[in-house]
Amino acid sequence: MDTWQNKGISNARFWLLALLLCGGRACAQAQNTCLDCHGALDPPLQVTEQQFTSDIHAQQGLTCASCHGGDPSKTDMEAMSKAVGFRGKIERKDVPELCGRCHSDAAFMRQYNPSLRTDQLAQYKASVHGKLFARGDSKVAVCIDCHGVHGLRPASDSRSKVHPLNIARTCARCHADSAYMKGYSIPTDQFAKYGASVHHDALAVGGDLSAPTCSTCHGNHGAAPPGVDTVQNVCSKCHVFQDQMFEKSTHKVAFQSAGLPGCVVCHSNHGITHPTDEKLGAGPQAVCMQCHTPGDVCDQQRAAMLNGLKQLDDAVRAADQVLGVAESSGMEVSQARLDQDQARDALTKARVTIHSFRTELVEQDIQEGLKLAAKNWQAGRAALAERDYRRKGLGLALVFIFMTVLGMVLYIRQIERDAPKS
């Protein structure tokens, strides 16, 4: 069934040939004379030794013949004859089935890595790429476009094209190329927008590998956009609280009946920037006022929520400032600094509660936060008062010391007037 098993090379012949041909060269597990020539050719026929040794398939013992057929033990052009099953260059339209021959065979894959999934081909067939592919579109992505082909690394390898840090760039090779994507009715600005997003920052800058990239929301093999009525489910995988509150809110029903895509309405899908309180405002970043009428009940509620948030934010900042002054004067306020974390947590919580769209709930969280911030502010002021008390005490002590020193000077003068020192 699989070509390399049909080689029919006996062990003895194998090792004899290996000795003769490899000489001092370190041999791969299986014989592969293809590289002797193809390593020296120019692209696109070139496959170097380096590529081969870094390839996961090669490391697992496969050879060129595993996919291309032919006889890797022969050293002449007979290695590439049809008689030994040589296939030559694999056509794009044959790639998924070729990869799937091994990767969809659970019994076969178990020999190599039992925990690897074997449904990639089935998923692919259900994806947008797969569906277009089935209709004969050769421009869509096939396995080798994302995974590479020679020098293919596992996804956990940070040099792999499908490592979380690299996925977006891999997708962008097509999806950001407007010339390539001509004829398809989707935009090509996703990569640019994602690059400016908070998720990208968390992943690429913060190094948080759990942060979402293209495949997190779109799937990888079964890649397709989530869909207007189900995108909320995708976001809810991480943003649980916001999802729970939104579900119970008035906006859930409203958006659903209007066919609006949930979270994306206010937060966008690719260019998700770090939300600021200005989203609740009335300026250019404001989202509420894109639908609501100025002056109506909702506008007033929005303004009330924004007000509360501003109040808490100011209170936290004020406490930070006082603590900063106390610290730079040398006072020890590490406990209050820690408690400020709790106050900031309250602010974060209030911002999450916005998704319930109920002012009274937001107000609750804000009041809690204000209490904490006020306590820390007091601690800062107490530290400053203590500092002033110490300085006053010091001043007093210095006055006494000065008095004493002055007294000493006069006393010395006095006794030396009466009784000379020498």
Place this chain on the structure above:
Amino acid sequence: MKPEEPRKVQPLRRRMVELLLGGGLFASVVSAIYPVLRYLVPPPVADLGGDEIVAAKVGDLKPNGSKIVRFGTRPALLVMTGEGEYRALSAVCTHLSCTVQYRKDLHQVWCACHNGMYDLNGRNTSGPPPRTLEAYQVHVRGNEIVISRKREA
């Protein structure tokens, strides 16, 4: 050479100098002794908050209940399992430092910020958290439940 009879200094001036010196000495010595005396009196709270705290009293927690306490400078989570065993973990999520909580319904530790999950040994089981939560030792001393951290000698 000085004249034989000592120069007469006004008695008042002499008195002033003595007063200044004596008074200054006294005042400065007092202003040094006063802080020392206050220092010697131990403050009311003797606890350092270092590596051991009394987290709760026996009976405070019901089975499948939990409590967040301050341990040193960071929050800690004390859980009483369904079987009545006590577990103590650091309550600082290893993802982005939010404070975690115990979920009675899931019998797991959960972080509300991004849906991270940990088991009762602190091992991160799902979601973003990259590392386990530090586990602390729990002892029951009399009717007190004590959480302690193992530190080097």
Place this chain on the structure above:
Amino acid sequence: MRLLTRVRDWLDERLHWADLIGPLKKKTVPVHGLSYWYFLGGITLFLFGIQVGTGILLLLYYRPGANEAFESVQYIMTRVQFGWLVRSIHSWAANLMILTAFAHMFSVVFLRAYRKPRELTWLSGMVLLFLVLGFGFSGYLLPWNTLAFFATKVGTEITGQVPFIGHHLTVFLRGGEDVTGATLTRFFGFHVAVLPGLTTLFVLIHLALVQYFGISVPPGVEARWKASPGEARQMKFFPNFFLRELMAWYIALGVLGALAAILPWELGTKADPFAPAPAGIRPEWYFMFMFQTLKKIPAKVWFVDGEVAGILLFGAAGLVWMLLPFFDRAGGGRGRKFIMGAGVFALTYVLAMTCYGYLAK
């Protein structure tokens, strides 16, 4: 007053202390343009006294041990009444004491007070200097904060470069292979028992020698006074010089209080042995010149490892410095010139390398 006189006489009958303090009453101090330098030794002694006092107070609340040391210092700074004052004075006085000890030493070199018969005083003084540096090094670790932990790590690493005994020296200092809580316990023992005992002994020796030989007069002034004896001026130690010294001590006390209240000593963050070393570790200023020198020595000097070469260099320099008085008589005026030159070089080098260490980042 009558009572005091009676007590005094009662004691005198038994202890004959009038005989003891007699010589002290006769002690004089030479008076000339450079007399102000004579204060430095006394100020160092005063600061040592402050250290003992504040140190004992700190001992009432400090807990040695990796899990409690940092918290106990934090406790002293925040909960104990005036704990902040005691701790900051202790830290500031430590630094000031090292500064005055160095200044005292250099003034002795430049005023040539080490000359015969005062070589022993110089030797005992050098021992005291090393003891004081030991105080600084051991005390610095006691709050168990990040900076101190890593500075100690680097410092004890360097002692490991001494040939033959280096490793044993490091293990001895660290109480093990690495800097751990065992190191803290050991340093605590050094700092509150071993070093104070040795220092008290050597201070007594040093003071006794100073008493015995009297205060030295710089050679220039000596020559002038020999030429015209009428110009020679001496001041009685009691009460005249002593009162002036007391004044200097009082002013030093005021300076310490001001420093403690206006520039309190930082606590930092608790040491975590498993965290990576923060950027820019460096020792305290009084070790900076050695640290910077070691940094600048190339990796290999001849066939010798750079750090070993550095250690040997400082060892040799230290030995020469200790034996400085013995060069004084050598080869007529040359010995003296050598010492003056060595003094100027040492002072300039220490100052320059210290500044360099701080400016170069």
